[in-house]
Amino acid sequence: MRETRRILLDGNPVDVVRQGETLVAGDGRTVAIADAHHLPPVTPSKIICVHLNYISRVKEMQTTLPPAPTYFHKPVSALNSHDAAVVRPDGCSWLNYEGEIAIVIGRTARNISPAEAGDYIRGFTVANDYGLHDFRDTDSGSMLRVKGADTLCPVGPGVVEGWDFRGKQIRTLVNGEVRQDGNTDEMEWDMHYLVADIARTITLQPGDLLLSGTPAISRTVYPGDVVEVEVEGLGTLRNHIVTGPTPIRTDVGAQVTESEEVLSTAQGGDWEFRGIRKPQPAAH
Template identity: 75%
Template sequence: MTTTEYRRILLDGAAVQVVREGDELLAADGRRVRTDRAHHLPPVVPSKVIAVHLNHRSRVAEFGTTLPPAPTYFHKPVSALNSHHGAVVRPEGCHYLNYEGEIAVVIGRTCRNVSPADAGDHIAGYTLANDFGLHDFRDTDAGSMLRVKGSDTLCPLGPGLVTGWDFHGKYLRTYVNGALVQDGSTDEMTWDMHYLVADIARTITLHPGDVLLSGTPANSRPVQPGDLVEVEAEGLGRLSNRIVSGPTALRTDVGAQPTASEEVLSTALGGDWEFRGIRPPRR
């Protein structure tokens, strides 16, 4: 099957959709720019981003748990969107910002009450995602995941939207500073892309551009300011983001403050962190 990769970039001050041709990006008016010189934007403009909690069998095994009979989800606000080469901000005073390499489904046609067999007809294509989690807020936001997964910059997508891509049998890997830290496959997903779309669309209308994040493999761990985090999947390229520190401390006169409870540590450092001799980051 022939694939095509579309990207959105800032070109001469305007947001422009371009097509990748090798090492160049081609705009509809004929302008060209090298991929390594382009100012990337998120490849799509969704009205919503929905993510599945647990899906990859290696991740389930890591936490020593079992999956529910059907997938469960959370919502990432679109204000969390980020792009290829975008900086991911770890707020000052927080310590447990975890990467989660994922494949994102992008809706192409309005979708409501479809079967899994028909869901593929409503998918425009796929892109890479890094479903970053700020686990310092897990004690207070575990139910909604609002700040954990929805804080600004914590939803990088890209580099491009790839159409004609078959999600079966594809590797999914994450690297930190060039070292392989997650090594999974779409074949270890309990619920595939079509199932997830059909499940959500039973009660929530999905519009063109909407994004569904399909889950991460085992070994999500905290990263530090300065780290380069990259997500790669066969046929989708590599999504790269640098971690930076927030310039100011979080306000302390409102709201819950970051914590480092057993719940936070067990999620950020792996389900059996106590027994692996892993030490929490220095505070």
């Protein structure tokens, strides 16, 4: 397997190759992973996400899968990187993590079969599909404001080529405590199927990202929390949560809500039988 990353090196974005705990640039410069300033490892023209795919998540939500996958779009302005801050806008309360694996497209793909799809995949990276469920009542169909706010799509730390997605563990930890613990064998539709499905009508370009779904137990995180997504063979994506300095405007657009749907989605289906941790004001 080969892992490449993109870092800020001497003020410039540079692609580097991982060699143990060292990152090596094409011109021979090196930097220790612990000292690197990571950037998103790819520059996608689009970020496409599947709604439901892991059976544990389907069971948790007490629903059933449709006959074929359904998708939503995260704008590329939501892209974020390893070790960076994820911003919960001031005025919002219900920011949830969703640990995922992102497919990285390597060749222009259009009208291909699942059997051919592997030839169009460059590799895979770790992703966290954060969502602001405060807007769920207004955007539950498109998910644009729920999933599309700035910083809500961290990916990385690198792209791993030659990785077999089958039978791999995926975990999400919050402040060192395991919250999600799943396996890619839970996926109803595998990586090749997802690529071929989208490419029937949408041309996929090199660098495009397809987020492949999350296992059960997506829950709310708060400013000060550190969230890590670990994927066997891909590494660990780490981010920390902060509060945005600018309040959500109240003079335009749909406003945040705390309906039963918002709370049950953010805190799990049994939210009304448990103590819901209310967000605390950010420290100043």
